[in-house]
Amino acid sequence: MARIIVAQFITLDGVVEDPDGSDGTAFGGWAFRHGREAIAGDKFAYGPILQTGVFLFGRKTWEHFSTLWPGREDPFARALNAADKAVATRSGVDLGRWQNSRAVSGDVVEWARQESDHRDVVIIGSGTLVDQFVSSGVVDEYRLRVFPTATGAGRRLFPGGCHLDLASSERMGPTTLAICTPALDRARIQPWPDPRP
Numbered sequence: 001m002a003r004i005i006v007a008q009f010i011t012l013d014g015v016v017e018d019p020d021g022s023d024g025t026a027f028g029g030w031a032f033r034h035g036r037e038a039i040a041g042d043k044f045a046y047g048p049i050l051q052t053g054v055f056l057f058g059r060k061t062w063e064h065f066s067t068l069w070p071g072r073e074d075p076f077a078r079a080l081n082a083a084d085k086a087v088a089t090r091s092g093v094d095l096g097r098w099q100n101s102r103a104v105s106g107d108v109v110e111w112a113r114q115e116s117d118h119r120d121v122v123i124i125g126s127g128t129l130v131d132q133f134v135s136s137g138v139v140d141e142y143r144l145r146v147f148p149t150a151t152g153a154g155r156r157l158f159p160g161g162c163h164l165d166l167a168s169s170e171r172m173g174p175t176t177l178a179i180c181t182p183a184l185d186r187a188r189i190q191p192w193p194d195p196r197p
Contacts, residue, residue: 002053002120003140004112006130007044010144010157017127017154019147022064027151034147037173041076044143045170045177049120050079054086056104056112058126062087065124066098086111088129109136116140127155134158141167142180 009019009031021029031039046053057065062085069077085101087093088108095101104111109132112121123130133139134157142164144157163183170177 002116002118004116004133004138005049005120005122005141005143006133006139007046007122007124007143008130008145008157009039009147011147011149011151011154013150013152014156014158015151015154016125016130016157025154027153030149030151031145031147033149034174038145038147038175041074042079043145043172043175043177044122045179046122049122050083053120053122054084054115055080056086056088056108056121056123056126056129058129059087059089059091059093061125061129062089062098062101063093066093066101070098088126109133109138113138130157134162137182140181142178144178144180145172146176146178148174 008016010016011030015027015030017023018025018028019031021032042050069081072078072081081099083100085098086104087095087101088104090105092103092105093101095103108129112123112133115121123133164180165183167179167181169179
């Protein structure tokens, strides 16, 4: 059985929102402040997944990426452009804007479960979509590119906290790639205390 993988840029304080500044938030662009080395190339160590897996996007992220990636010619861009891609959408998109893309209009979690029976499914960005997968408890692996920044604001990947096991970590330029899995030792896990008064 393959995996359902969430790949995210993330700050030290857990924020995943607006890493490139395209949403126009006051804290946006935090990932790009660390230079090209922090964001270029196979930043999530996909390796063979680029040829064998499927990359799942929410509609807004797919539309944004479809304006950025098709014209690029570096090795990673060529691999991502050639990869199988799916976009979760209820309103439809012009799939011709980015090669090898198809729409998923039904139950996207069930679709991903079926796909992961025979190949990896990688969810990139797409906050609402990631939230749906996290809350469904179906994520097998998190690939988190951790940036040495704390924004103090923004949507967090785990707003209620989460217990993970670290499978591996690797320093990549000014960032660290942490590959984590949901914690397996449920007996040692206690609920997070509610920080609200």
